[in-house]
Amino acid sequence: MSKTNRTKGAMTTAIHAGEGPDPATGASSPPLHMSSTFVSDRLAGFSAHDLEEEGGFIYSRWNNPTVAMLEKKIAAMQGAEACLCLASGMAAATAIFMTFLSSGDHVVISDVSYAGVAELARDTLPRMGVEVTTVDMSDLEAVSAALRPNTTLVHTETPVNPITRLTDLSAVSALARQVGALLSCDATFASPLGMDAIGLGVDLVMHSITKYIGGHGDAVGGAVAGKADLIARMRNEAAIHHGGVLSPFNAWLIARGAATLPLRMKAHQAGALSVAQWLETHPKVTRVMYPGLPSHPQVDLAKRQMTNFSGMISFQVGNAPTGRTVAQQMIDRLEVIHYAVSLGHHRSLVFWMETDLLMETSFRLQGDQLNSYREFAGDGIFRLSVGLEDAEDLIADLDGALG
Ligand SMILES: *Cc1c(COP(=O)(O)O)cnc(C)c1O
Numbered sequence: 001m002s003k004t005n006r007t008k009g010a011m012t013t014a015i016h017a018g019e020g021p022d023p024a025t026g027a028s029s030p031p032l033h034m035s036s037t038f039v040s041d042r043l044a045g046f047s048a049h050d051l052e053e054e055g056g057f058i059y060s061r062w063n064n065p066t067v068a069m070l071e072k073k074i075a076a077m078q079g080a081e082a083c084l085c086l087a088s089g090m091a092a093a094t095a096i097f098m099t100f101l102s103s104g105d106h107v108v109i110s111d112v113s114y115a116g117v118a119e120l121a122r123d124t125l126p127r128m129g130v131e132v133t134t135v136d137m138s139d140l141e142a143v144s145a146a147l148r149p150n151t152t153l154v155h156t157e158t159p160v161n162p163i164t165r166l167t168d169l170s171a172v173s174a175l176a177r178q179v180g181a182l183l184s185c186d187a188t189f190a191s192p193l194g195m196d197a198i199g200l201g202v203d204l205v206m207h208s209i210t211k212y213i214g215g216h217g218d219a220v221g222g223a224v225a226g227k228a229d230l231i232a233r234m235r236n237e238a239a240i241h242h243g244g245v246l247s248p249f250n251a252w253l254i255a256r257g258a259a260t261l262p263l264r265m266k267a268h269q270a271g272a273l274s275v276a277q278w279l280e281t282h283p284k285v286t287r288v289m290y291p292g293l294p295s296h297p298q299v300d301l302a303k304r305q306m307t308n309f310s311g312m313i314s315f316q317v318g319n320a321p322t323g324r325t326v327a328q329q330m331i332d333r334l335e336v337i338h339y340a341v342s343l344g345h346h347r348s349l350v351f352w353m354e355t356d357l358l359m360e361t362s363f364r365l366q367g368d369q370l371n372s373y374r375e376f377a378g379d380g381i382f383r384l385s386v387g388l389e390d391a392e393d394l395i396a397d398l399d400g401a402l403g
Helices: 010-016 065-078 089-100 115-128 140-146 169-178 228-242 248-258 261-281 299-305 320-333 355-363 367-377 391-402
Strands: 082-086 106-110 131-135 151-157 182-186 204-208 222-226 287-289 312-316 349-354 380-385
Touching: 010 065, 010 261, 065 082, 065 222, 065 248, 082 089, 082 228, 089 115, 089 151, 089 182, 089 204, 089 222, 089 228, 106 115, 115 131, 115 151, 115 355, 131 140, 140 169, 151 169, 169 182, 222 228, 261 287, 261 312, 261 391, 312 367, 320 349, 320 380, 320 391, 349 355, 355 367, 355 380, 367 380
Parallel strands: 106 131, 106 151, 151 182, 182 204
Antiparallel strands: 082 222, 204 222, 287 312, 312 380, 349 380
């Protein structure tokens, strides 16, 4: 419960943090406050700068009780002081960049990241006068070499979408600190249960809460968790001024999902391990990448850093034409798994990502960076988000489609 500071277990935290019986009605479940404005009992200012900590509710672009409930829940699950929820994961990424980067600043960003974030960093930030360097975050020497005196932010993602390559967060955090840069990490693939990002030295942990935290594929949202002063700056900039706030209805749906996150993550991990092990035995499958498998190239780091390997697998079937053929077979034959983008839902989802196409549109890698990507992804990968169905049914479905 929000009343006490005592640390509770992960399951109790997911269920109770941020909520409590409604003082007005005694309702045991958190109420949904669909109200844009709140009646004031005192004179208050009319600027973002007048927002007081715990100062009550004024207008839902500033804060809203249902959204605040979800923010407290996610902060507690992530072990962070505070959290800001926004309209989407992309709104959360934009909020980090637009709050902490100014013209003349330099940002170091993972050369592979969620495609939308990669495109935002490559196309939009330079227009704002921000210098952008992309690096392979699994290469600590490359990270170190990329840092400059005017580097104000390092942004990584681990495991990275879509290839599940990992970043050593404590090592990169130590490097960022040397130049006084903040470290932000997109932990969407891991979920708050997948690693203690704050404990590993991350300043801003970002999630697309559309994915594991919501978990049911019915609401889009984003979150950033971290120190209270950093989150307050982001609320001022990104929520009150840029305006991309989360609807209370989505917050309410996502909080309902978040309550079962620890249970779901255990089941996602168990299902993914069964499916990944089976995929490794399939004659058509040429490579499987899952941080929970001994064959993952960074298995030692995975064991040291991760507390849950989640449900995200990527696998290859050979060259691009074979990949395209298998993708079409999936579209035609899958009965349980949906051929669709997105991830972290109770339903399993799979999507084919061809390396050449992804390079053209999003990553534009060359030389060593392209080689490192290809080491994980070859000519292309299937990104499989293992849901909560019975593993035997998923395996039968994949077997039929791989055929
Ligand atoms: C989906 C995703 C995003 C973007 O989130 P939206 O909620 O779709 O805006 C960002 N990062 C990662 C790793 C994602 O998987």
